[in-house]
Amino acid sequence: MKKTKVLFVCMGNICRSPTAEGVFCSLIKEAGVEAQFDVESAGTHAYHIGEAPDLRSQKVAKDRGIDLSGIRARKVIYGDYEDFDYLLAMDDANYEILLESCPEQYKEKIKYFLEYAPHLPTREVPDPYYGGEYGFERVLDMVEDASNGFLTELKKTGDIV
Numbered sequence: 001m002k003k004t005k006v007l008f009v010c011m012g013n014i015c016r017s018p019t020a021e022g023v024f025c026s027l028i029k030e031a032g033v034e035a036q037f038d039v040e041s042a043g044t045h046a047y048h049i050g051e052a053p054d055l056r057s058q059k060v061a062k063d064r065g066i067d068l069s070g071i072r073a074r075k076v077i078y079g080d081y082e083d084f085d086y087l088l089a090m091d092d093a094n095y096e097i098l099l100e101s102c103p104e105q106y107k108e109k110i111k112y113f114l115e116y117a118p119h120l121p122t123r124e125v126p127d128p129y130y131g132g133e134y135g136f137e138r139v140l141d142m143v144e145d146a147s148n149g150f151l152t153e154l155k156k157t158g159d160i161v
Contacts, residue, residue: 004159005038006150007080008113009098010090013043013073016125016139017090018053020113022061022068023140024147031151036160041071042080044097048073054129060136081106085159088113088150091124116149117142 008020021041028034052058053068061068080087081102087110089095098110112123125142128135154160 001036003036003038004086004154005084006040006086006088007076007084008039008041008088008090009044009076009094010041010125011043011045011094011127012047012129013041013075014048014051014054015057015127015129015136016143017041017043018068018071018073019057019061019136019140020088020090020125020143020147021071022053022066023143024150026066027147027151033151033160040074040084042074042076044076044094046075049075054136056128056133056136057139060133060140064140076101081109085109086111091127113146113150114142116147116153117145118149120145 006024008017010016018041021039025039028037051073053071058068087098089098089110089112095110095112099107102110114120114123114125120142125139128139
C-alpha cells in the first residue's frame with residue numbers, strides 16, 4: 001500500500017511544525033489510519049537542527065495528551081519535494097521559501113496548512129516563540145482544526161481509506 005507522505009513546515013521546526021506533526025500523528029492513530037501515512041516536520045532554516053521542540057510547545061501538547069518529545073528538528077532538503085505528497089507551510093514566509101526552492105514539477109504539493117481550516121480568519125499559523133503560553137495554546141487550537149480538516153479532505157478525495 002502506498003503511504004500518503006506529509007511534511008509540516010515552519011521556520012525553525014521547534015514550535016509550529018512539530019506541533020502539527022504530533023497532533024496529526026495522534027489524530028490518524030485515533031482514527032486507525034496511521035499505517036497509511038508517513039508524517040514528518042521540518043524547518044526552512046537550520047537554526048535548531050537536532051533539537052527537541054520548544055518546551056512550551058511540548059507542555060501545551062502534553063496537556064492535551066500529545067507527546068512531542070521524540071521529535072527532532074531538521075531542515076527541509078531538496079529531496080523532500082519529490083518524496084512528500086504534501087508540504088504544508090505554516091505561514092507566508094515559509095510558503096514563499098518552499099516555492100522558491102522547489103522544482104517546478106512539485107510546486108502543486110506546497111499548500112498552506114490552514115487551507116484545511118477555512119473557518120479560521122487567517123491562512124497563517126502565527127509563530128508563538130516570542131509570545132507567552134497563550135500563543136502556544138492558540139497555535140495548538142489552530143493546528144487541531146487544520147489537522148481535522150486535512151484528514152477529512154484526504155478521506156473525501158480518496159487519498160486514504
